[in-house]
Amino acid sequence: MSTMSARNDLMSGLMLAGLGALVFARATTFPALAGMAYGPGLFPSIAAIGLMICGALLTITGVRKRSVRVTRKPSDRRASGRIALLLLTVLGYGLLLEPLGFHPASILAVTSAACIFGLPLLRALLLAVLLTVLVHAVFYSLMHVPLPWGVLTPIAW
Amino acid sequence: MMTDLVWVFTNPWILLVVAACTFYGTFIGAMPGLTATMAVALLVPFTYFMDPMVAISAIVATTTTAIFAGDIPGALMRMPGTPASAAYVDDAHQRARQGKARSTLIVSLLGAAFGGLAGVTILAIMAPQLARFAIRFSSFETFWLAVLGLTCALLTSNGSVVKCFASLFIGLLIASIGIDVAVGYPRFTFGNYELFDGVSFIPAIIGLFALSELLRSVGAPKGELTMPSIREPMGAALASAARTLWRFRLNMVRSSTLGTLIGALPGAGADIAAWVCYAISRRCSSTPEAYGHGEIEGIVDGGSANNAAIGGAWTPALVFGIPGDSVTAIAIGVLLLNGMTPGPHIFTDSPLIVHTLYGAFALSNLMMIPVGLIAIALSSLVLRIPRRVLMPVVLLFSLVGAWAITGSTMAIWIVLALGIVGYLMEDNGFPLAPAILGIVLGGIVEQNFMTSMMKAQGNLLAFFDRPWAATLGGLTLLLWVLLLVRAIYPRPPSTPNATRDH
Known part of the structure; x- marks a missing residue:
């Protein structure tokens, strides 16, 4: 230590x-x-x-x-990998949010984050869809935040 | 004042928002690893779209309940939900293992409500008196007060003095990004116009407190949930808790008062109040050897002290515009965004906001009792919500909440950058509280320094010309000497686990 x-x-x-x-x-x-x-x-x-x-x-x-060199345990390395993946998810969200639109970007980001935290893919996808609908309702419908529609602009309401 | 309080208690919007935030705060506080500061950071994008009175009520209700609810996983899983519950976590967990989880938690719930009400009463008595006196302060005194606030943040933080200083300087550096106050020169913006206004505050705190927490959580090993079985019926637990509180009523009064005063120190928050009052309780107790092994007395003290400190922390925030802890730092940011400048003038210019604050405290401490009882009754269910579902939810709300503030992807980049900074800092033992105070106070310090310098035409001694400026300046310099002494002769850390923000 x-x-x-x-x-x-x-x-x-x-x-x-x-x-x-x-x-x-x-x-x-x-x-x-x-x-x-x-x-x-x-x-x-x-x-x-x-x-x-x-x-x-x-x-x-x-x-x-400083005295002895410490070698990282394998579990440590896997944890660092998960941290890097989560950071990549946030980076991807920032890059894709405006060109792709709020809905696809959010579904991608939540699915990816849930998988990183250990949820099976199908359940992660389900969570992502439900959550995106919820956030749409709260931020777009209730608080009138102009979320970007991106590729979905033709069907925006 | 009474009519304003009646207005608060009958305003349907405030009632609704306080009720919702009571549930929200209880939920976040009860989740191990999700802190009260993070609960507020996630809430702030919503408050941005609210009336300032409602916004302040929401922040107050969320912190009040989150600090109490941190006791729930502390008792059941020995994992304090917020660092403010860490002081007495061993006692609470031992009692839970003896099957007394419910009565223990009801003791800390009622103690918390008492502490919270005592805290706001002391705040309501103390703050206007201090304000009457602070109204004569000019930029010289304000400069010293802000510096004093930064100094106290360093003094009260646990951990190495060097790391506290480093954290503060990181905060000051972040505060200096953007157009400067004196000549309007853009600093560290790299030609990016969106940074001219400085680093957007809300995305910054979301990054520091929410994303950094997610990164830590994803890196942490997955633990098994083992919870002691609950054997007490609610009615019997309630009766036993009431008897305990009556027996230790003097402890409750002592720790509530002391907790408020500690909370009123700039930089010292609920966690420090809980540690100090727990230690004092042990020293005064007739059974000090039982502390740490399931003694209820320390839970009464710590549980009421940390909630009392929340009210106390608003004293310097309201009177001087100098935050008492990271939550009030965020709240000051929210008030500034709404065009209100906290400081002695707020008592005369917008008394409604002050009275709303008092009312919101009273209301949320009262509402916390039924909501807290529900949470205690259902605690084992709440704690079973898996992290892998909860954390992606937190992530999306963080990112969309930040985006809603600036309406541009700059918010996401700020969250990402400060999330990494916050994670690296905590992972290497740098406390976050000095950094957040640096971000909030940095601008105040610089602006008052520059204004004063222009008034005094560059004469540094002008900072000691006025009697109060000289007193405050002298006090600050004295504290610096104290800090230096502490840095040269470090004491062994007496309060482990207390370096994190609550």
Whole structure:
């Protein structure tokens, strides 16, 4: 457990420091306020410097605690796979929502998510259809959110 | 005020929405892993389309019931439904295994209702007094208050100080995206016009609290549900619970008061209140050795403290516009979207919203009792709803809810990005609460800093010129010293499992 957290500290420390450095580099290019030492770059710079300091401190603790390399358990790898698939589902939803329309995109996304969580395909599809009808009723009919119709635009009501 | 309260109690829309949210909050709170903050995050897209009075009532009813309902899986499965129930989960579970699940849960339900009512009463007494005094504050004092709020968020978060700071800076960075307040320069927008207004708040919290939770859930190993059998009839359980509460009535009063005050600290929420009151209860008890092994006394304390803290958390939100916890941070965002700025002026400018808030608290704590009893009676059925059905439902409501706010796929990208950020942060032990306070308070801090600097023509010492500004500034600097000391001499973590948001 402690080796795991040490490795994570090292990783997150380096990532935070890197992010801070990038933000800082960008923030120094912001224009200053006329006649004043502070401008739009001040607050991002403070946050960036803070991130660099935190990142450095975490990196140091990570390096100090590091001893044995940890090997990921197979169940761990399968879990990471499921996380990646769920992220892909959200990505696909964002890409398909407008061109394909709300209804097909939602059915696809829910079916995929339910399968990732372990529901058999047919039941996942049933859940997706029912849920899409429900969300249509709540958001489109009741709250008048202009959900995109996409390919179904000819039959939109 | 009385007429406003009568208006709340007789307004059919508010009654309907509070009733619906009472059921909704109970359901989400009772689901292990779905937190009260997440319940509110999923609710917010709906409140966007409501009248602000109804919206606030909905948020209040959802949090109140979700914090109580977190006790249900805590008792039955030893899995606290919300982190606020974690303090006394061992006691509750031990009692459930002795067959006393129902009476234990009724004790925490009635204790929660009492705590909630006490919390809102203290809020109603305390807030207007503080507001009368805060009305003289200028941008200098507001700046210090916001900084103080951020500092308290760091002080009260559990976990490593460095990670709390990092979380705060991530929040501040997200807050700085968009057109800047001083000269209107677009920052970190990469030429994307939709980011000029900043990262849209509601998709951001949906990503941080809902998508990150889904990612954690899909990565978690599938556990078997084992629930102790329930042997008590409801009537007998109710009678036994009433006797227990009468026996520990002083504990209830003590923890409700203390819980409200802890909740009123910016950054400290229901989970911290429950931990502190549980610890105090143990210290004052005549049977401290029984704590953790099924002692009901600590459940009375913790159960009333966490619900009292919800009311307390609204104090800094209403009076100073500075959120007391992540839920009030979201609520402030909702008020701002509706064109209302929380702060001392809200008591004179729109007293109806303040009184609606009090009324909604009273109403939802009363409605929670029958709904909670139903939930306790049916608890084993509710907990049998499989995760693989529930989670896809949460996913679609998250995505469509976020999309409804901006009307563009930018919302989905924000949910995706912040969902990944939230998941990585929690997975590596970074608390989320400082980040969300950073997102909400970042803009307030910067705006008041810039306004003050323009007034003082760049003289930094102006921040200590006015007496109250100097006091608040001094207090803030003192707390920073305290934080530094804590970072250099870290204490062993005394409250495990409390790093998560409630």
